[in-house]
Amino acid sequence: MKKEITFTLNNEKVVVEVDPGWTLLYLLREVFELTGTKEGCGVGECGACTVIVDGDAVSSCLYPVLEAEGKNVITIEGVAASDGTLHPLQQAFIDNNGVQCGYCTSGMIMSAKALLEKKAVPTEEDIRTSIAGNICRCTGYVQIVESVQQAAERMKK
Numbered sequence: 001m002k003k004e005i006t007f008t009l010n011n012e013k014v015v016v017e018v019d020p021g022w023t024l025l026y027l028l029r030e031v032f033e034l035t036g037t038k039e040g041c042g043v044g045e046c047g048a049c050t051v052i053v054d055g056d057a058v059s060s061c062l063y064p065v066l067e068a069e070g071k072n073v074i075t076i077e078g079v080a081a082s083d084g085t086l087h088p089l090q091q092a093f094i095d096n097n098g099v100q101c102g103y104c105t106s107g108m109i110m111s112a113k114a115l116l117e118k119k120a121v122p123t124e125e126d127i128r129t130s131i132a133g134n135i136c137r138c139t140g141y142v143q144i145v146e147s148v149q150q151a152a153e154r155m156k157k
């Protein structure tokens with residue numbers, strides 16, 4: 001039987017009927033059609049599905065949809081400014097070749113965003129720890145770490 005939940009999605013209040021067995025990832029992609037959040041492994045190991053819930057980066061493929069009730073959920077679609085200006089993290093990933101195939105990128109940016117919201121001046125270790133749950137098969141991670149470092153620098157100004 002479906003249940004109604006209410007939560008904030010990318011700064012807008014939403015009310016939606018969900019099947020209690022769904023994951024947050026399913027709701028985001030299949031109901032809201034926010035397909036920037038990717039499904040990789042589906043079992044909490046790759047980080048492609050990372051979104052921010054109440055300030056923390058979470059694997060939406062493991063997040064029971066009913067748990068979203070009353071929460072503040074941000075996906076990659078909610079990261080740029082309302083006029084379309086890219087978030088400094090998005091711009092830095094472009095500028096530093098932090099993106100190759102792009103499959104991991106949404107999750108990487110969400111993990112890094114959660115970090116920068118808590119720690120504006122992160123160490124390299126902080127950055128590496130924040131994306132430890134995000135697997136990238138393409139970049140070797142160096143450009144990704146550099147992207148986050150540059151975004152942090154730009155956001156300080």
Ligand code: FES
Nearest residue numbers: 040041042047061
């Ligand atoms: S799809 Fe969620 S961690 Fe891999």
Ligand code: FES
Nearest residue numbers: 100104136137138
């Ligand atoms: S850019 Fe391809 S998986 Fe990271």
